[in-house]
Amino acid sequence: MTTPYDPSGVRPVIGVDAGTTTLREADHLIRDLTTTLGLPPGTVACTHLIRTEGRRGTAVSLALPENGSVEEVWRRLTATEMGAALDDRRHGPAEAAAAAAAEHTARRSGRAVLFPGSDQLTGTLTVADLLQLSAVDRVIVVGATSGDSPDPVIPVQTQDHVRPEWREGQLVLALVPAAGNTLAPFEVPNPTPCCADHP
Known part of the structure; x- marks a missing residue:
């Protein structure tokens, strides 16, 4: 980070x-x-x-x-x-x-x-990079049967819209499966696109 x-x-x-x-x-x-x-x-x-x-x-x-x-x-x-x-x-x-x-x-x-590192979470990056570059403590995959974290090398398509949530003292980012064996944030930019007019 x-x-x-x-x-x-x-x-x-x-x-x-x-x-x-x-x-x-x-x-x-x-x-x-x-x-x-x-x-x-x-x-x-x-x-x-x-x-x-x-x-x-x-x-x-x-x-x-x-x-x-x-x-x-x-x-x-x-x-x-x-x-x-x-x-x-x-x-x-x-x-x-x-x-x-x-x-x-x-x-x-x-x-x-x-949050610290949020400006770095753009484009596509790996789960490991997402965790290393930002204050996100943990990622989960919605609907996954295992409580394990996803493989650190799986790409995450951030869509330049990453919104982790506080859960039991940790910033947790919910992800969902996306095309091409990738993951994407559960919350999509639309219907809450943010701040195209902001840097």
């Missing part, structure tokens, strides 16, 4: 609720926040489905790689009208933001859009 990543899980997590309703909107929000908040390299940004009494849609969580950047990101975020949560601090309508932050902090759920 080429970007510093602390697997211990001890990192501050900020939850953000901008009123997004779809995964595509949340993906775009993360890309926008990367620029507007000046998110440092190594940030892990996830989407979370929100199903509370007053809110249906998505929120995002931002796990920052070092404590030094947290206060600056929080200051910039609280200058907006978005709901936000950090530890016991709240800004605006923050219930969904707090839920997203709690899930990410516990690494129980969250669909990672931005």
